[in-house]
Amino acid sequence: MTPITPADLAQRIAAHRPAAPPLVVGITGSVAVGKTTLARQLAQALPGTVEIVSTDGFLKPNAVLEAEGLAMRKGFPESYDAAAMAAALAGLKQGPVTVPAYSHVTYDVDQAAARVVAGADIVLVEGLGLAPAADGRRPPLDLLLYIDADEADIIAWFLDRFMGLWRAAATDPTSFYARFAHMSAEEARAFALSVWHGINRPNWLEHIARARPVADLVVKKTLDHSLLLA
Numbered sequence: 723m724t725p726i727t728p729a730d731l732a733q734r735i736a737a738h739r740p741a742a743p744p745l746v747v748g749i750t751g752s753v754a755v756g757k758t759t760l761a762r763q764l765a766q767a768l769p770g771t772v773e774i775v776s777t778d779g780f781l782k783p784n785a786v787l788e789a790e791g792l793a794m795r796k797g798f799p800e801s802y803d804a805a806a807m808a809a810a811l812a813g814l815k816q817g818p819v820t821v822p823a824y825s826h827v828t829y830d831v832d833q834a835a836a837r838v839v840a841g842a843d844i845v846l847v848e849g850l851g852l853a854p855a856a857d858g859r860r861p862p863l864d865l866l867l868y869i870d871a872d873e874a875d876i877i878a879w880f881l882d883r884f885m886g887l888w889r890a891a892a893t894d895p896t897s898f899y900a901r902f903a904h905m906s907a908e909e910a911r912a913f914a915l916s917v918w919h920g921i922n923r924p925n926w927l928e929h930i931a932r933a934r935p936v937a938d939l940v941v942k943k944t945l946d947h948s949l950l951l952a
Contacts, residue, residue: 723942723950723951723952724950724951725948725949725950725951726941726949726950726951727949728760728763728764728766728767728949729767731764731767731867731939731941731949731951732764732767732768733767734939735747735764735768735844735865735867735939736768736769736844738864738865739843739844740864743770743842743843743844744773744814744815744842744843744844744845745843745844745845745864745865746811746814746815746844746845746847746862746863746864746865747844747845747846747847747863747864747865747866747867748847748848748852748861748863748865748866748867749761749764749846749847749848749849749852749867749869750848750849750850750851750852750853750866750867750868750869750930750933750937751868751869751870751871751930751933752869752871752876752922752926752930752931753797753850753876753880753922753925753926754876754879754880754883754922755869755870755871755876755879755943756869756871756879756943756947757848757849757869758776758848759947760848760869760943760949761774761846761848762774764846765846768843768844769843770842770843770844771841771842771843771844772842772843772844772845772846773839773842773844773845773846774845774846774848775810775821775839775845775846775847775848776823776824776847776848776849777802777807777847777848777849777850777851777852778823778824778826778849778850779821779822779823779824779831779836780802780803780804780806780807780810780822780851781796781797781801781802781803781824781831782801782802782803782831783830783831784829784830784831787801794920794921795921796921797850797921797922797925798925798929799851799853799929802850802851804851806822807851807861808861808862811847811861811862811863812862814839814842814845815862817840818838818839818840819838819839819840820836820837820838820839821836821837821838821839822835822836823835823836823837826887827887827894827896827897827898828896828897828898829898829899830898847863850925850929850930852866852933853929853930853931853932853933854932854933854936858936860936865938865939866933866936866937866938866939867937867938867939867940867941868933868934868937868939868940868941869941869942869943870934870940870941870942870943870952871942871943871944872945873923875943875944875945876926877915877918878945880914880918880922881911881914881915881918884899884910884911884914884917885907885910885911885914887899888902888903888905888907888910888914891903939951940952
């Protein structure tokens with residue numbers, strides 16, 4: 723593997739810009755692997771107008787997930803409005819597209835935060851739901867980037883993120899994580915670890931990782947957040 727910086731990666735991506743923009747690039751990988759962070763770094767390094775779209779906005783609202791018995795399957799393929807996401811990705815090539823948004827504070831789709839994406843030279847689509855379907859078809863993307871990492875490192879990042887949100891919820895009763903405020907730090911960490919092993923790990927291995935062998939670019943992220951090009 724070869725060390726690579728986000729700026730180097732941006733150059734590789736920019737080389738694929740089509741004559742008629744936008745270039746639509748998918749960025750996927752496990753929960754907590756750093757998809758959003760890398761998308762922001764790439765957006766700063768890429769030329770032209772760059773928009774970032776998160777696939778989290780295409781999750782079904784919590785009320786729908788609960789009604790369908792999918793509350794504990796959030797992030798799995800069936801928890802997304804796949805038709806809406808496919809239509810939006812395809813529509814990015816045609817003109818303005820309204821994309822939904824998601825709040826990691828309320829842990830639900832935020833209808834009021836939907837926005838219109840138009841006129842971009844490059845659109846970075848980061849999140850889950852970008853692995854190929856059961857029949858092998860990829861989502862309508864020009865490029866697919868997969869972020870890999872050792873599981874121990876992903877767990878460390880996931881626990882850090884969970885505990886940060888848990889601590890912030892102590893002064894924010896509207897936060898989804900306020901429901902865990904009664905837990906001690908040790909209990910909260912143990913709960914987060916159970917979420918990883920019970921939900922996020924199976925989703926990663928059974929679904930998300932299917933994107934790796936078909937990705938155009940694969941980078942491995944190390945514990946110190948350095949990148950290696952596979």
